[in-house]
Amino acid sequence: AMFRQLGCPTIFLTLSAAETKWSELIVILTQVLENKVITLEEAENLSYEKRCDLIRKDPVACVRYFEHRLKYLWEILLVPCGPFEGNGLEDKYIRIEFQFRGSPHIHVFIWLKHAPKYDKNNPKSIEQCIEFIDKLTSVNAKPTEELMNVQRHKHSLLVKNM
Numbered sequence: 001a002m003f004r005q006l007g008c009p010t011i012f013l014t015l016s017a018a019e020t021k022w023s024e025l026i027v028i029l030t031q032v033l034e035n036k037v038i039t040l041e042e043a044e045n046l047s048y049e050k051r052c053d054l055i056r057k058d059p060v061a062c063v064r065y066f067e068h069r070l071k072y073l074w075e076i077l078l079v080p081c082g083p084f085e086g087n088g089l090e091d092k093y094i095r096i097e098f099q100f101r102g103s104p105h106i107h108v109f110i111w112l113k114h115a116p117k118y119d120k121n122n123p124k125s126i127e128q129c130i131e132f133i134d135k136l137t138s139v140n141a142k143p144t145e146e147l148m149n150v151q152r153h154k155h156s157l158l159v160k161n162m
Helices: 002-006 023-034 040-044 048-057 059-078 123-136 145-150
Strands: 011-016 089-098 104-112
Touching: 002 089, 002 104, 023 040, 023 048, 023 059, 048 059, 059 104
Parallel strands: none
Antiparallel strands: 011 104, 089 104
16 A cells, blocks of 8 residues: 555665674673673674574564664654655655564655656756765775675575475
8 A cells, every 4th residue: 555655765774683693682692691791892702692692582572672673763764854864754664674683673664755757768867866876875895705795685495385
């Protein structure tokens, strides 16, 4: 219904939790589960297995932390002088899913005000869309290995067979 009323969304986002990479979360989990205070540096130096163990022991805290990060992201996105400056939020649709391992994963359709509409038969429309995309995005010319590892989206066999 939203597509019929609002048209094609301006932006589509997929965001997944990266609990093992969130040192702040590991600090919180260590304090809650083991009654031990550690620094961010100590959290970063914990083994992958230890991080996974902490995450498995308190999935509720992990989901709440993900929710906290999302709320902060929305605050950044919706501030008048934020990344959508001049193109305020018209509407949004959010779907939250939980991956096999229990981690939250969201898909978001965002409709922005005054965003150009793509028309493949109109060169001016194409040019406006390119300018708009360039305004909203940036690229790191030398991405790190860690960054590349979190930028790959994989589908399960189930999705491939649909």
